[in-house]
Amino acid sequence: MKEEDLNVVTVKGRTHYVYRYEGAVKGIENIVVLMSWIDNFDSSKSPFYLVSTDVSLSSKRIIEYYGHRWEIEVSFRYQKERLGLDNYEMRSLKGIERFWELLYLLYNFLELKRFKNRVSENLGELIDKLKVKRKREVISYVYERALSGAKLEELYEEFRVPA
Structure with missing residues (x-):
């Protein structure tokens, strides 16, 4: 050529x-x-x-x-990798409409978070930060419940973890 x-x-x-x-x-x-x-x-x-x-x-x-x-x-x-929508299956028009509604609600939530916090991070960085924050909240909650004497079975039940 x-x-x-x-x-x-x-x-x-x-x-x-x-x-x-x-x-x-x-x-x-x-x-x-x-x-x-x-x-x-x-x-x-x-x-x-x-x-x-x-x-x-x-x-x-x-x-x-x-x-x-x-x-x-x-x-x-x-949407699949970062927002966790890779397993969302839809076959009906109603399911497809719900998917798009869910997706745009999620995008709006993330953009609102970015705007309120006046951060320049991209959505991927914000998602990572929110995931870490959520994990820390769960760990702190479990730790506090354990300190107050909660039994492991109670925590399983609270988190809907099957036996």
Whole structure:
């Protein structure tokens, strides 16, 4: 591949050196495959590949769409890994609506916490801090209950730990 084989596309102030293939790929009659190098072309480095079944889209539009899709994918990963929503299953429209309501309530809670505390930490750092705070509260509570003579079975019951 040579630089003169590429088109230059600018998206959000970044230059993409793009090779565009349009045609059949493994059973799909017509598809667009973009090979793109960001900022500068270097044949020794691997490009990133973008695929679209909408051949009417320009290379620029495909890159723009994938930029938005990437933000969405990062958001989903964040929701699963950092917010603990990886096991939330839904099959009905009502379940999906509840999921989004829960998610936005959680985001609003975290942003409100950040705003009230006037902190510049990102949401991940805030979540870590809140988790540590919660663990400390639980440990302190258990310690205080133990000092006051609570039996282990009582604590199991309070924390709904099955026998």
